[in-house]
Amino acid sequence: MKKYISILVATVVIVTACLAGFSVQATAAPIRVTINGRPITTEVPPVVQNGRTLVPFRAIFEALGAEVDWNERTNTVAGYRGPSFVLLEPGSTRAFITGREIRLDVGPLIVAGRTMVPLRFVAESLGAQVEWVEATRTVTIVDAPYPAAPTVGRTGGEFRSLYSGELTTLNYLTSGTFAVHTLAANIIDGLVEFDSFGVLHPSLAKHWTISPDGLVYTFTLRQGVPWLTWDGREYAEVVAQDFVDSARYVLTRANASATANILFRFVRGGEEFFNGTTTDFATVGVRALDRYTVQYTLRSPASFFLSALTYVCFFPVNGAFLAETGARFATDHLTILNNGAYILRAHVPQNRRELVKNTRYWDRDNVHIDRLFFQFNREAAALAPEMFVRGEISSASIPTAIIDGWRLDPVRRELLRPAPVGAFAFWHAFNFSPRMAPQFEPENWRRAVMNLNFRKAIFHGLDRVAAMLTFDPYDPLRQISNTITPVNFASVDGIDYTNLPALQPIVRMQVFDRALALTHRNRAMTELRAAGVTFPIRVKMPFNTGSPDWTNRAQVIEQQLESLFGREFIDVMPVGYPPTGFLDATRRPGNYAIQEVNWGPDFLDPEAYTQPFEAGHLTYSDIALASANYQRLLNAAKAEVRNIRRRFELFAEAEAYLIQNALVMPYRVGGGGYVASRLHPFQGSYAAAGPAVGKFKFQRLLDRAMNVEQFNEAQTIWARDRVIALRKAGQ
Incomplete structure (x- = not known):
């Protein structure tokens, strides 16, 4: 230890x-x-x-x-x-x-x-x-002690859960699916990791050095860490070359890695190799200096590079095993190696997944649960709550539709608690490049949405709290966000990013304002009539029929906006699409006018939330068609790599411009909802970026689930200790 x-x-x-x-x-x-x-x-x-x-x-x-x-x-x-x-x-x-x-x-x-x-x-x-x-x-x-994470709960035992969505691959180096990433984070360690407070610690890297110009990171690995097969046999030792082989695999375009862009966003020569400008991998900034030393050379300084290393595209892979398995790599538990806290013992599609504690893990004293068992069931969402009550599983999400019943039941009420909010940003996107069917009048919509007063009318007219009641009817304000970048995501000089001068007024703003919305509507009608726009303006708004709360939310928004503005101004048209292929049918081809969308960060820097709004990002509304100013502000922020305070201020100014001009409508942060669980919500790994929140390392099984009061108390203690931990670690 x-x-x-x-x-x-x-x-x-x-x-x-x-x-x-x-x-x-x-x-x-x-x-x-x-x-x-x-x-x-x-x-x-x-x-x-x-x-x-x-x-x-x-x-x-x-x-x-x-x-x-x-x-x-x-x-x-x-x-x-x-x-x-x-x-x-x-x-x-x-x-x-x-x-x-x-x-x-x-x-x-x-x-x-x-x-x-x-x-x-x-x-x-x-x-x-x-x-x-x-x-x-x-x-x-x-020397004040470093805050200790909660230690309540038992050591040993088995965590059991249901799932209904099956993985089509286990290939963490190519998949863009969060469920694959969290599975990988439990069986494979990277160079660094987050603890329970979101503080970065050495992991497979015992220590590292950073060159004075911020471009070269040299990592010294722990020695003696084994790669293990599904049955616990040692295949090889984890060495520096494993990180080189991983980078080559991710950056080989034929492998179609969904996360290659994250890797080449940082690594010198990575984009050129990916695009085929060069075939010489020696030009890529990932090198094994010796058996236990791996070095990354960046294309430009990035103070947040260490946080990016927790993402799957930086995870190692054994090159010999990769060559041996070929196209079969990571198709099941037999064709993937483990070096992390757990070993994937079994993966039987549409049946079960089983993970067992890695007794040869370098940090095994921080792995407290012996076995993780996930049972496939297409009706998991409906069956899980009562299975939890009967003690058959260890955790279950509680759907909004049955929360009232649980709150009224004296036994179930004591098992129910909120789920922590996450770092995913949700917003309502305006589509500036609509490609909808003729009945939705895409050209009429395009002319309308280019009008600032029209956008501001919708921006201030949307009652986000009323919409949020469909997801959390008891505490809807808990997840409401006035910014794209969430509060508490990043800070500089002790100041939260959203508290910087450009964003502070927006955070404090009362967004829903009936009078202001109607003022903008009246101005918009005058301006749009002169531009040849016809009324009512048809607003196609897709929703996912697999989500009951989203289905209800679409109806609430339709009724609320039409009631406020009058149907002579807009005709909100909710259109349901099935969950399978939902994004391919809606957002990605531009088949919407307004749509609820989301984005999660890959590293701890405000830049992590900007990609959907960059010029040319057609699957996220193409804001550049409405304003070139945002891209100029964004470019200036990205170019500042030395002065971190100034970098954050520039990103804040760009985000403020985005919101003040109603180019987006921030809505809420992710996570949330209600669960019944024998896991402590503040005991496992925490991070606002990457798959750390899905790790079982550090977790213990509680004897009994937390209730709401216990959750609130634990959250208060955790938030206090997190500030202390970050300050003490200098992060």
């Missing part, structure tokens, strides 16, 4: 005043060191060099139950504390704080075979506070 530290110190011998080129001052009286008030005793006292206090290393390190590594080949001392690490080179003033290179005033020294390090640097770089008390000649170190 990993040990934790707050400072790095090295055992020393008595240092004389003369040391080959160094001036070390003898002190008038011994210097004492305390950690949280506890005196630390070492064989030799700390010393002062050039005004800096150097302290003993290993003695204090181990007294704190910390982990220290010494790499003789690279002459590097490494210290690890939870999500943070420090790399030091004796004899050099260069050091790395969780990958970032800095320069020390005084570097570490080797004295008689022992290492000395500057106290304040190593302590503060890992989140501790350091003070000098002159009166007692004492260095006091105050």
Whole structure:
């Protein structure tokens, strides 16, 4: 199990005043060191060099139950504390704080075979506070503990659940399906991972360094991590080449990876290789420097690159196994390898999926549930609630239609709780390039939607709370969002992105405003008549018939808008489409006027929410036809890669322009609804981007499901501790 530290110190011998080129001052009286008030005793006292206090290393390190590594080949001392690490080179003033290179005033020294390090640097770089008390000649170190995730629940046992949507592939390197990604995240580890608070930790990478220009990331892997087959046999060791082979596979166009664009958005030469401009993979910025060192070279600096590494296109694959299985790779449990918390023991389509704890997992002490069993049933949504009550399964979503009954039942009420909200953004999209059937009058719609007053009328006339009642009739405001990028997604200098000056007024805005909506309607009617638009304007609004709440919501929106504006102005026309092939029939070909759509982020940066609105993204309404200004603002934001505060401000300005001009209608964030579950909602991995939220690592099985009050209390504690954890980790 990993040990934790707050400072790095090295055992020393008595240092004389003369040391080959160094001036070390003898002190008038011994210097004492305390950690949280506890005196630390070492064989030799700390010393002062050039005004800096150097302290003993290993003695204090181990007294704190910390982990220290010494790499003789690279002459590097490494210290690890939870999500943070420090790399030091004796004899050099260069050091790395969780990958970032800095320069020390005084570097570490080797004295008689022992290492000395500057106290304040190593302590503060890992989140501790350091003070000098002159009166007692004492260095006091105050180190608040890193917040602990909830530990309630039992170790061992089996998690059981139903599912109704079958996977058509297990190929995590090509699939764009979130269910495939979450399965992969449970059986395959990447270089880094998120903990329960959304803090990034080393995973298969034990540590890394980042070049001063922010372009080169060099990762040192853990040694001895095995690739295992479905029955637990070792196939090979995880090595640096596995990440190179993965990148080559994803970037080979013939493999049709749905996530290749995410990989080549970051990696130098990736897009050129994918497009066939070059066939030389050596030009791509992914290299194995040796057996345990993999290096990524980026096309431009990206401070959020580490968060992108949790996405499936950066997961490793064993090249020999890939060649051996060929086209059969990842078609079932027999043709996929495991290196993560669980092993996929069985995958029988339309029958079951079974995962078992990987007893050879490098971090197995954080895997608490022994077995995950998923049973296929086409009627899962209808059957699961009562199966949970009978104790046959461990978790179930509770449909809106039966929540009233559960709330009135004294037994079921105590099993019901909200599901946490997610980071997916939902909005109502205006289609600026309609390709609808003639009866929906696409050209008339196109001319209408290009009018700013028409869009603002709909923007301020849509009662989002009334629409949201179809999804959550008890707390509809919990998921309402005035912005595309959700609150709490990203922050800079301690300021939430949505609280930056450009977006703050929008977050606080009362969007639904009947009087303002009617004012814009009246202006629009005058302007549109002059432009030859005929009334009522037909508004085709597709909905998914497989979603009862969406079906109801379409009717609510139709009635609400027509009641407000009058049918002489608009004719809202909800059209139902079956769930199979829904997007291929509606959004993707442009077969709509207004449609509820969504997008999820792939990395932790505001840019992650901009792709649907970029010029040429025809499957998301083609906003560029209505305004070229947004693309100019977006380009300026993307070009700023050095000044992160300015980068965030520019993205906020671009998003504000999008909303202020009613080019989109933000609606809500994802997640939410109600569940009955024996999983703790704040115990597992958390991240606003990527598949981490679907991981079972860190989870324990509760003896009894949470109720609403327990959920609210746990959420309050988690939110408080998350702020502390992010601050302590410097993230």
